[in-house]
Amino acid sequence: MNCSAVRDVLPEFALGVAPGGDVSAIELHVEQCAACRKETLELQRAVTAFGYALPPVDAADPGLELRVVDAVRGAARRASPTRDRPTRSRRAGVTLIAAALLVATLGVGAVMANRAERLRLQAERIALQNQQELESFGDAVASARFADPGAEVFTGLLAASDDASGTGSGLTIVSPASQDQVIVIVHDLSRRSAPLALSIANARGRTLELGAIRRLDSAGGATAARALDVSLAGFIDVIVRDARGRVVLRGTLAAETAVASASP
Amino acid sequence: MEGLLAGDDAAIRALYARFGRPVYTMGLRLLGSREAAEELTQDVFVTAWRKAARFDPHRGRLSTWLMTIAHNLAVDRLRRDTGVTRPKLVLVDEVPESAQSVDEDLLLERDAALRAIAGLSDAERRLVVRTYFRGMTAREISENDGIPLGTVKTRLRSALIKVRKANEHKEYI
Numbered sequence: 001m002n003c004s005a006v007r008d009v010l011p012e013f014a015l016g017v018a019p020g021g022d023v024s025a026i027e028l029h030v031e032q033c034a035a036c037r038k039e040t041l042e043l044q045r046a047v048t049a050f051g052y053a054l055p056p057v058d059a060a061d062p063g064l065e066l067r068v069v070d071a072v073r074g075a076a077r078r079a080s081p082t083r084d085r086p087t088r089s090r091r092a093g094v095t096l097i098a099a100a101l102l103v104a105t106l107g108v109g110a111v112m113a114n115r116a117e118r119l120r121l122q123a124e125r126i127a128l129q130n131q132q133e134l135e136s137f138g139d140a141v142a143s144a145r146f147a148d149p150g151a152e153v154f155t156g157l158l159a160a161s162d163d164a165s166g167t168g169s170g171l172t173i174v175s176p177a178s179q180d181q182v183i184v185i186v187h188d189l190s191r192r193s194a195p196l197a198l199s200i201a202n203a204r205g206r207t208l209e210l211g212a213i214r215r216l217d218s219a220g221g222a223t224a225a226r227a228l229d230v231s232l233a234g235f236i237d238v239i240v241r242d243a244r245g246r247v248v249l250r251g252t253l254a255a256e257t258a259v260a261s262a263s264p
Numbered sequence: 265m266e267g268l269l270a271g272d273d274a275a276i277r278a279l280y281a282r283f284g285r286p287v288y289t290m291g292l293r294l295l296g297s298r299e300a301a302e303e304l305t306q307d308v309f310v311t312a313w314r315k316a317a318r319f320d321p322h323r324g325r326l327s328t329w330l331m332t333i334a335h336n337l338a339v340d341r342l343r344r345d346t347g348v349t350r351p352k353l354v355l356v357d358e359v360p361e362s363a364q365s366v367d368e369d370l371l372l373e374r375d376a377a378l379r380a381i382a383g384l385s386d387a388e389r390r391l392v393v394r395t396y397f398r399g400m401t402a403r404e405i406s407e408n409d410g411i412p413l414g415t416v417k418t419r420l421r422s423a424l425i426k427v428r429k430a431n432e433h434k435e436y437i
Contacts, residue, residue, distance in 0.1 A: 011420040012402050015395045016332075016339040019403070041324045046428040048331040049377035050396045051290040064302050065284060069276045071306045072313045177314070204344065229315070 001025045006036050014043035020206030021199075027229070075177050151175040158186070158238060158251035165189065166220070168249045170238035172200070180232040181225065182210055186240060186249060189220040193242035198224060202234040280309065283327070287334045294338040294397055304341065308334045335396070342399040380430035388423035395420065 001022070006029045012018040013026050030037045151173050158168030168186040175181075184198050198210040208230065213222045240249035287308050291301035311333050319329055384392065394400045402420060406413040 008417070011417065011424050012395070014424065015420070016336045017395050017399055017401045019401065041328070042428050043424050044332050045325070045328045046380075046424045046431060047335070047396065048328045049380050049427050049431060050392060051331045051335060051377075052286055052327070053377035053381050054286070054289050054293055056285045056289050057292060061298075061302060064288070064305060065277065065280050067302075068280050068284065068306050068309045069273055071310050072276045073273065075310050075313055176310070229318070 001029050003029075003033060003036055006030070006033075007039065010036070010040055010043055014040060014047045020204075021209065023230070024209040150177055152255065154236060154253035154255055156236075156238070156251045156253035158184075158240065158249040160249055161247050164248060166249055168240065168251070170200075170251055170253055172232045172235065172253060174232050179227040179229060181227050182232060183223070183225045184210070184238060184240070185221070185223045186213065186216070187219065187221040189216055189248060191216045191220055193248055195243055196222075196248070197241040197245075199239045199241070200232070200235045201237040201239065203236075204234075208232075208235060276309065279312070279330075283330050286331065290331070290334055291338055294342055294399070300341070304334070304338055307337050311337065339399040377431075380427040383426050383430055384423050388419055388426070391416065391419050392423055
């Protein structure tokens with residue numbers, strides 16, 4: 001989004017009612033553009049006046065303060081092993097998980113180095129990819145839960161639209177104590193389909209734009225990982241679009257409950 | 265903020281003492297029940313803890329930052345409930361005003377806010393109620409009222425700019 005497009009929806013953004021698909025793009029632009037950031041802060045300040053203008057009421061339950069203190073203290077305690085410098089440790093976590101998954105992806109790519117065997121092994125390869133991805137996700141899930149016991153993990157396979165080629169997988173880590181993370185792996189896509197736009201939606205139709213995969217490797221594959229400041233709770237519909245905006249892969253994530261390995 | 269980051273009791277209590285009541289009040293108005301408002305209040309302070317490392321006092325005021333978090337969480341919850349069991353909007357008159365003493369800074373904040381809102385036209389106030397208090401998008405208002413989307417957006421912008429101008433030169437918290 002450019003400045004003009006962002007300014008058009010800034011009042012709604014400041015009021016918390018911007019269209020779901022715009023929110024991530026606005027946040028990204030505002031982070032990088034000082035003028036729009038200033039405008040956003042001023043509008044948000046105006047919006048908060050509506051909250052402060054309300055006549056204050058007494059909390060019905062005097063125990064609320066204690067519950068608030070307990071909730072914050074509990075969240076801080078759960079995160080303390082990995083939270084000396086919050087942003088840095090979170091990003092390191094994402095990098096490690098993405099790197100582990102990338103190794104698995106490259107392993108599959110190496111198998112396919114001989115182009116002549118591609119067609120013959122295609123069916124086996126897709127099955128192998130799916131199995132490896134789920135296994136590598138299992139490691140990622142175990143690592144995430146070890147670092148952040150309160151995290152919820154969702155995984156799922158992505159399927160191609162109609163009879164087009166391509167497979168993929170998605171994983172989200174929804175954490176009460178740190179940034180939520182998302183990883184998307186794609187395989188067997190046409191290299192001409194790049195850049196690919198990644199997004200994830202919830203049941204209410206709100207969509208978060210996750211970013212783009214600029215180019216694919218020789219096997220039509222790529223891995224993308226991102227940490228987000230917004231919660232991914234409820235976001236389970238992963239969508240991959242090609243350069244023309246057509247959906248090429250799509251899948252629904254489900255809660256990961258059974259993890260074979262107990263520790264990283 | 266350092267104390268909040270560390271989960272320090274005194275820091276959390278200090279933040280709650282200052283902002284707990286306006287956050288709870290806003291939650292009650294939007295969500296319509298004390299139970300939901302209390303859950304929202306807990307969520308707001310946990311979210312504030314999660315985001316505390318990124319709060320920059322040079323970029324904005326603590327009161328704006330915290331109430332923005334609170335309102336966004338409330339609107340998310342309000343919209344999540346839309347179409348299922350959307351709570352009835354609790355009007356200002358229906359809930360008795362607190363008889364307890366209120367923090368002086370918050371009284372000043374509220375006084376400034378009331379004066380800023382007094383400058384809005386009736387149409388602008390109605391828009392504010394439907395966006396801020398009901399979580400309706402500009403497109404939903406446009407479709408519901410048969411008003412062009414551009415007109416709704418222009419009025420929203422106009423309302424916020426009026427409030428912003430009325431609030432200029434005021435730095436309470």
